[in-house]
Amino acid sequence: MSDPPQIPYRFERSHTVAHVVEEFSGLQAGVTTETRVSVSGRLMLRRDQGRIAFGTLQDASGRVQLFATASATPDFERFTTLSIGDWIGVDGVVMTTRRGELSVRVDSWVTLARTRRQFPDKWHGLTDPDTRYRRRYLDLWVSEEARTVFTRRSAILSGLRRRLDAQGFMEVETPMLHPIPGGAAAKPFVTRHEALDADLYLRVAPELYLKRLVVGGMERVYEIGRVFRNEGLSTRHNPEFTMLELYQAYADHGDIMELTENLVAGVAGEVCGSTTVVYGGREIDFAAPWRRLTMEQAIAECSGLEVSLDSPPTELRDCCERLGIAVDASWGPGKMLLEIYEKAAEPNLWGPVFVTDYPAEVSPLSRNHRSRPGYTERFEGIAAGRELCNAFTELTDPDEQRSRFEAQAALRAGGDDEAMAVDEDYLRALEYGLPPTGGLGIGVDRLTMLLCDTHAIRDALLFPTLRPDPSL
């Protein structure tokens, strides 16, 4: 074997593999065209045959066979020493073999990168989840399913953006470093800014900044971005995940429900080819309109329990205890009702369904229900037993918001490190006037899971959070 040739600085490609396959799909067996193409990618299989050799070239779009011969292929001997996983660029005519396999004849070729490490088994690929996540760059080459999920995730993101842009929403970017964590009940990550000599928190939600923008006259805004929550990892939780939040001035929860069901159904139809998708072997149809159930109705339907905020507190407490929920002394009826719902109803709601009318006690940022005291105009969209989105008619009154914050701060003082703090700056913004506004948050990773039929959030994230590898 001769020395490796100089690696070029660029390679001019005329076709992707898929483009070649598409353009020449009808070619009969044993035909050599006069069309020259240049393609590039990794050599994923090689079948040497003496004075001819076959290879399988894979690029981002697919696979095509390479056909090399001692007479037509320069450096044929060296070609047959390429390793599986080597990057090459190939130039040659499009042809079919006697058996009819579409191929590119290797009339010239160049090494673009060599792999110094051996690729996984060409048939079994990678099965160890840890290796798949830690070396995603390998997983992407050997696992078709992984490529499909991330291609689809990208389509979901652009589909969401396109639809919102078309409805007059403006995409914005708000700070990820917050002086006061807020916008969701979650434990934040703390970091430190040296020059400011201040602790800052990685955002748990962009909500309070986006609503400041509505105060500022941005009537329809959205942000798609990472949020960070310092909580446990599970099949459904990653410490950093992607949230879509949007706010629409002059809209209420009803408008947001319509927007949500149309947005999700539209993206599902576009990305999956149908609003009906199969998740875990069971169909789920995202076509609008989705069912609406109040929290009490959801509880009653799933468990037969007749409870509400008007139930005597002792009854709510008994109900919690029967369900195995450890009731904290600080819980009011709203928190108990929510816990009952989450334990007895939510996992059993296949949906998609909007569960509406959340207690004010557990909804510090949403506006009081126009006709049901103690409740808010908040809803969550549930699909496959899990929260897909959270939305409400926004609380606009600064005095009411202050008292909600203070209730949260009291919980915080009592040791609840997920409760919110009083955000004076946000209150000042409200004092300048927030018009009636509807808001929505969608978990993009959860949506991806639903539309890709994956059951672990790690499979919907390119690089899920893992413990640092102690062997490195």
Added chain:
RNA sequence: GCGCCUCUAGCUCAAUUCGGCAGAGCAACGGACUCUUAAUCCGCAGGUUCUGGGUUCGAGUCCCAGGGGGCGUACCA
């Protein structure tokens, strides 16, 4: 955090209920082959069995501690 399971060659996996020489396929390496399709055939090489202790004449296997991972649970509006 807690419980259960798991970790063997680059990858995928073996290694007899009950402790007895650590193996195969693919990849790699050397060779044969002008139409293969996970090519085939011949040959060669490949190991801190996650780490550290312990029991034993003898440990991949049993015990203890630690590490990684998976699942469940808790937490996560």
